[in-house]
Amino acid sequence: xxxLIACIGLITVIGLSYLxxxxxxxxxxxxxxxxxxxxxILGFFLLRTSMGTFxxxxxxxxxxxxxxxxxxxxxxxxxxxxxKGSAPFFLNVLMPIVFISAIIGILRYIK
Numbered sequence: 001x002x003x004l005i006a007c008i009g010l011i012t013v014i015g016l017s018y019l020x021x022x023x024x025x026x027x028x029x030x031x032x033x034x035x036x037x038x039x040x041i042l043g044f045f046l047l048r049t050s051m052g053t054f055x056x057x058x059x060x061x062x063x064x065x066x067x068x069x070x071x072x073x074x075x076x077x078x079x080x081x082x083x084k085g086s087a088p089f090f091l092n093v094l095m096p097i098v099f100i101s102a103i104i105g106i107l108r109y110i111k
Contacts (some may be wrong), residue, residue: 014032017018028030066100066103067096069103073099074091074096077095078091
C-alpha cells in the first residue's frame, strides 16, 4: 500500500509539473528518468545498507554537534531573554539557523 501511494504521488507531481510547464516540448524526459533512477539507488543505499545507515548516522551526529554549538552561541547572546520552561521559536529555531549560516559564511571566506 505504501508503494502504491508513493507511485501515485510521484505520478501526480510529474503530471502537475507537466501541466503547468510553459514549454512542454523542451522537457527532457531522459534526464528526469536518470534522476529518478539515481534517487532510488541512493535511497536504497542510504536506507537499506549498513554502510549507508552508518553514513546517515554520522551526518546526523555532525549536525547535532553543530546545533549544540549554535545553542551555546544563542544562550551566550540571549541569556535570560526567554521565560523559564518556555521554548520560543525565535531562540530555538531561527537563531541557530543564523548562527550556522554565519559559521558557513566565515568558513567560505577563509576557504
